[in-house]
Amino acid sequence: MQVAIQGGDTVIGLPDLSAVDRLGAAIAGRLTAGDAVLLRGDLGAGKTTLARAILTALGHQGETPSPTFTLLQSYDLTLPIAHLDLYRLKRPEEIEELGLDDALSEGAALIEWPEQADGYLPSDALTVALSSDPRSAALSGGGRWPELIAGIVKDAA
Numbered sequence: 306m307q308v309a310i311q312g313g314d315t316v317i318g319l320p321d322l323s324a325v326d327r328l329g330a331a332i333a334g335r336l337t338a339g340d341a342v343l344l345r346g347d348l349g350a351g352k353t354t355l356a357r358a359i360l361t362a363l364g365h366q367g368e369t370p371s372p373t374f375t376l377l378q379s380y381d382l383t384l385p386i387a388h389l390d391l392y393r394l395k396r397p398e399e400i401e402e403l404g405l406d407d408a409l410s411e412g413a414a415l416i417e418w419p420e421q422a423d424g425y426l427p428s429d430a431l432t433v434a435l436s437s438d439p440r441s442a443a444l445s446g447g448g449r450w451p452e453l454i455a456g457i458v459k460d461a462a
């Protein structure tokens with residue numbers, strides 16, 4: 306697996322779905338209550354695919370409906386997970402009505418289109434910026450994430 310440092314971000318190639326599964330497992334293994342994972346990237350970049358890989362690694366089985374219209378989908382796993390897709394959020398402050406704070410007090414949140422809630426999301430989040438050409442993920446973060454990212458890409462490689 307190719308890993309590179311680009312402008313402070315750690316970039317890992319994701320040539321196929323098994324690479325996404327490995328990255329998802331590596332992130333899942335480090336999540337604790339209060340963590341937010343911001344999944345950035347254009348339509349088709351692989352945000353939902355990575356969110357599903359994280360859920361699967363945490364033991365979820367069965368459907369993983371994309372929260373395109375519900376905006377938030379909860380999963381009652383060992384670590385409770387909220388999966389959010391903010392594409393249809395009308396105003397950033399609407400995030401406060403979705404129950405994200407409650408979700409983060411119990412578990413972790415995987416958030417697609419975080420730019421839609423700019424200024425309303427935790428600054429100590431892990432950010433995963435996905436690209437489809439070539440398929441890759443750029444990892445960066447606040448809080449304790451900088452020291453965890455090296456281990457994530459090592460596990461995922």
Ligand SMILES: Nc1ncnc2c1ncn2[C@@H]1O[C@H](COP(=O)(O)OP(=O)(O)O)[C@@H](O)[C@H]1O
Pocket residue numbers: 319320321322324325346347348349350351352353354355440
């Ligand atoms: N690393 C990858 N390699 C190959 N196909 C991928 C990869 N990541 C995602 N895909 C595929 O790309 C398509 C779009 O992915 P999706 O996760 O729905 O994108 P997004 O949520 O960013 O819009 C899906 O068919 C998915 O299976």
Ligand SMILES: [Mg+2]
Pocket residue numbers: 352353354371390417
């Ligand atoms: Mg999606």
